[in-house]
Amino acid sequence: MLPDNELRFDASRQIWLDQLVARHQTDASRLLQILREVQEYFGHIPQPAISRLAEKLSIPRVRIESVGSFYSFLHLKPHGEYRVLFSDNITDRMLGSEALMQQMCQQLWLQPGKVSEDGLVSISPTSCTGMCDQGPALLVNGRAITRLTHQRVQEIAQLIRNRTPLNNWPSDFFHVDDNIRRSGLLLDNTLAPGDVLRKALSLGGQKIVEAVKTSALRGRGGAGFPTGLKWEACRNAQGSEHYVVCNADEGEPGTFKDRVLLTRQADLVFEGMTLCALAVGSKKGFLYLRGEYRYMLEPLQAVLQRRRDNNLLGAKILGQSGFDFDIDIHLGAGAYICGEESALIESLEGKRGVPRSRPPFPVTHGYMQQPTAVDNVETFCQAALALHMGAEKYRAIGTEKSTGSKLISVSGDCAYPGIYEYPFGVSVREILQECGAVNTRAVQVSGPSGVCVGESEFGRKLGFEDIPTAGAFMVFDDSRDMFEVARNYVHFFAHESCGFCTPCRVGTSMLKQTMDKIAAGHGTKYDLNEIENLDSVLQNTSHCGLGRTACNPVLHTLKHFRPAYENKLKSLMFSPAFDLDGSLARARQMTGRDDAGAHLKEEI
């Protein structure tokens, strides 16, 4: 492969680029979508393309580099014709992903994170790709492959070596299962497209808001804000436009229910968004789909087109004059932080996904500083169901403060991983029994930013009264080292910190360093104190929830499984952070030695 500055940027490429910009209405707020397509076309974002885009979009080139460098799936330098990303969630690791990645690296002669000498391939880990129930999983040039085995990895390596185009790879590699194990209110619904909207039209905006308030529906993204209040605030906010945004940036490791909803219930999701549009008075909506779910883009666009053809989207929906609404799909490009609603809005505007300072909140100053209702995929489905079945009836399901049902994404050490729908109020133990988990040591509820529940707490219930959850439910049996689970999550937060504020940018790296030090056997009690100190800084000074929760996995596992940490500590109060023998590792690598004489003796 030619170095970037020598990459031929001939007339045909320039024409392609100009057409791309024209297709995006020469609109700089669509920069991320443009860059994503450039990445798909060229395999990276070439420097001449940046210069051309800057010229066409009339923005400084430095802004394009700034945005492009923020997202994990965009590359400003050539990154291989085949870009392989192994999902690095703890559940993938428990299924052997590390050995599989190592195997592929050996077969293709390269080191993780580096591009092969011939420019053919790069192999790296990536944050959870949302395939925890069918891992180990990877992405190759953005397409998801599940159920990896040694044989499948060998076949993939062969296909890459032969430069076989992705479209000619065996189609079963790309098969994604829904794995619905238990359905309820939501997954069993038999609504036809338009059913909810017809009822909603008879009510009108104000009554829709009242009904959603009466249903006591709370957001399913984790925070649990009352949906009716959000819609009401957005409806009442002054603005030239109102926007509806569906948050499908399902980045919390261990969560995959939105993937299944968008596969099985796409109509209901869009129906819920259209319902919200009617309630808040919006003409324009966005579905922000995480980059890992790129393969769903075309099917979802087909659903949108069918709805337009059936007069469920577009102008005069269901013949109602003045009810105009349409939905655009924006893809993310590998940034967990964009699940935070204000970062998501920044990303929708084609910027770096950095959370905004709040107040003001998105309901008054959201997309393009206009009133915007941002809700989770499942929330839109639940709102549509609640309105259709009647608010009072809906309210009777679940518990008093957590009404309706909840989709739980179960993965880890259990016989039947997949999607389980329960009314709120189900206990951890009930789920464990139903998913066939035995000898369970702990469950991580709601992902790394959630809570680690130990055996003594399995009677606790899922719901906003007790354990709030966005849906992840990762099961660990007694063979698992909970320290390693926490360390995996700490690495995740350090990788996903946007870097805006000092405490999170530096603090998550320091936390990672401390956990790695303990893992390497150099930890002392001092380090455990250091973790608590870091936690205080992260919790009290971080700009957003990522930093505030980054210490949770460590603090929770320390609470339940302190011996898992203490067993790894040197029984000293103090030990130098400098590892004398470790510092010779590079010299050993260069000289190809690893015998006893190449190691320093343990000093103390």
Add this chain to the structure above:
Amino acid sequence: MSETFQLDGAPVPFEPGQTVMQAALAAGHYIPHLCYHPEFKPHGSCKLCTVKVNGRTVASCTMPAEAGLTVESEIEELNALRRTLVQMLFAEGNHFCPSCEKSGNCVLQALGYDLEVHTAGFRHLYPDRPLDASHPDILLDFNRCILCELCVRASGEVDGKNVFALSGRGIAKHLIVNSESGLLSDTNIALTDKAMQVCPVGVILKKRVGFNMPIGERRYDERPISAQALDDAPRQTDASGNCEACEGTP
């Protein structure tokens, strides 16, 4: 006539639209800060200015002032957090004060002294950040960058040039310049730009003037930053946008 909030027990008057930081500085109360600059829209990224408002920790530079708020700032609990934040910034970059020509005029260093940061606290990361000496009159030493974005804001908002931006994410975030070569000499920066005046540390330096101020006469030699910052802050919002003695201007 104007409304007030309480800061460490003292009433602080404020104008509508002011933040806690702006009102506090205007009333002669110092709250430690790094990325805040009186001439620019508050940014809220360094978090040095974290205070407790009605018991909850928030960045005072972005917190709108409201009547009746109870704000705590000068308490050990918060200063301990601030010390750790300063330690983090020192550990993140490569800061060698004795050989740095910004020494004595550096906001980060001055804060370190004022907050009594006596130890490193963290294992330093020693990032690899090559210099950019391509420009005939300006040196960029990225080793000292604390990512406050003041130069980014100044170049974009005041100079209208967008010479600077931040690239990368998380701990890999770094300052870049607006040219295909990636070099400052290929940008349209000028010595007279606002972006040349705002760096609180020693990243953006005018060549051939280093160490021209004798030790003892430098900005923070005689007065700690807590006193100096109050002199610099406009006591009332200056309509012309001028700032006679902005921080970080040697």
